[in-house]
Amino acid sequence: MTLQNNPIPTIRLGEINDAETVSLLRSACIDSGFFYLEGHGIDEGLIADVLEQSRILFGLSEESKKALSDPVLSRGYTAMSEETLDPRKQKYGDTKEGFYIGKHVPADHPEFNPAKFKGPNRMPSPEITPDMADCSQFCSVMETYHQEMCRVGFRIVQLLALSLGLPKTYFDKDFEDPLALLRLLHYAAVKSKPEEGLYAAGEHTDYGMITLLLTDGTPGLQVQLKNGQWIDVEHRKGAFVVNLGDMLERWSNGLFRSTTHRVLTHGESERYSMPFFYEPNFDARVTCLDVCCSRDNPPKFEPTTSGEHLLDKYRQTHADFRPE
Ligand SMILES: O=C(O)CCC(=O)C(=O)O
Numbered sequence: 001m002t003l004q005n006n007p008i009p010t011i012r013l014g015e016i017n018d019a020e021t022v023s024l025l026r027s028a029c030i031d032s033g034f035f036y037l038e039g040h041g042i043d044e045g046l047i048a049d050v051l052e053q054s055r056i057l058f059g060l061s062e063e064s065k066k067a068l069s070d071p072v073l074s075r076g077y078t079a080m081s082e083e084t085l086d087p088r089k090q091k092y093g094d095t096k097e098g099f100y101i102g103k104h105v106p107a108d109h110p111e112f113n114p115a116k117f118k119g120p121n122r123m124p125s126p127e128i129t130p131d132m133a134d135c136s137q138f139c140s141v142m143e144t145y146h147q148e149m150c151r152v153g154f155r156i157v158q159l160l161a162l163s164l165g166l167p168k169t170y171f172d173k174d175f176e177d178p179l180a181l182l183r184l185l186h187y188a189a190v191k192s193k194p195e196e197g198l199y200a201a202g203e204h205t206d207y208g209m210i211t212l213l214l215t216d217g218t219p220g221l222q223v224q225l226k227n228g229q230w231i232d233v234e235h236r237k238g239a240f241v242v243n244l245g246d247m248l249e250r251w252s253n254g255l256f257r258s259t260t261h262r263v264l265t266h267g268e269s270e271r272y273s274m275p276f277f278y279e280p281n282f283d284a285r286v287t288c289l290d291v292c293c294s295r296d297n298p299p300k301f302e303p304t305t306s307g308e309h310l311l312d313k314y315r316q317t318h319a320d321f322r323p324e
């Protein structure tokens with residue numbers, strides 16, 4: 001396979017100070033904004049459990065799944081076709097259903113603050129989802145995975161700091177209370193027809209810092225190269241597909257790329273995936289980094305905060321949302 005066909009490099013998370021890894025990561029962030037992650041230390045058994053529990057969740061009755069929705073806090077269940085990632089090109093909603101899990105902050109906790117995305121998860125329980133045999137198993141698998149992924153996310157951010165020519169701990173303070181959201185996704189066995197506006201997940205960039213994606217191996221994810229061409233992101237067992245979001249592009253003054261991607265399904269089988277969105281503290285300041293600016297290359301973006309940036313992105317999506 002030529003480099004042209006597979007421009008997505010592999011980063012091993014083992015040796016964090018390794019100069020070669022740092023420079024490979026820098027190139028990946030500048031060129032494609034996507035890389036495979038190996039050596040992350042997440043147990044294969046845990047990954048299998050997350051996939052199994054995800055299948056169990058989406059196999060519940062429609063009644064149970066609807067009872068798990070919580071649109072106010074964007075936690076819990078989102079129905080098939082409810083989301084439209086690219087309203088400009090899509091005639092139909094994404095042919096997927098989803099389930100969001102964040103950090104659980106109970107309503108009576110001092111940190112509870114829906115305006116800052118701090119609130120309770122909406123999880124299965126014998127009362128809400130009587131058809132789930134073992135709700136506590138689902139909850140404990142997802143909680144463990146969420147915690148482990150925060151640990152991996154933190155290490156990637158340290159590696160990103162090095163790749164920007166900054167001290168390894170540069171962003172540490174901004175990730176003391178990260179906005180970290182795991183999303184389970186289930187794509188229907190529907191053949192995507194982009195020419196007719198039918199997508200499994202419409203074209204988009206991710207809003208935040210980094211996304212770590214795991215799938216069941218069913219193909220579908222495509223990335224757009226700088227020349228406009230779409231390429232398949234091939235599944236690599238045990239590796240995460242990591243991509244950068246708009247917030248990091250902004251922070252790095254456009255040096256690191258937030259790349260457009262989409263999902264097209266072939267219609268032969270269902271597809272399960274779980275993106276994990278790892279973002280800075282709500283109040284973290286996002287100001288174009290000095291190392292990415294110069295007299296000839298002044299800051300292209302106004303300073304903002306992580307929370308404001310994310311809220312802005314959500315508002316934009318809603319403003320031009322035109323349901324058919
Ligand atoms: O399911 C996938 O492969 C990608 C999903 C995605 O891009 C997203 O949820 O932002």
Ligand SMILES: [Fe+2]
Binds near residue numbers: 205206211
């Ligand atoms: Fe995405």
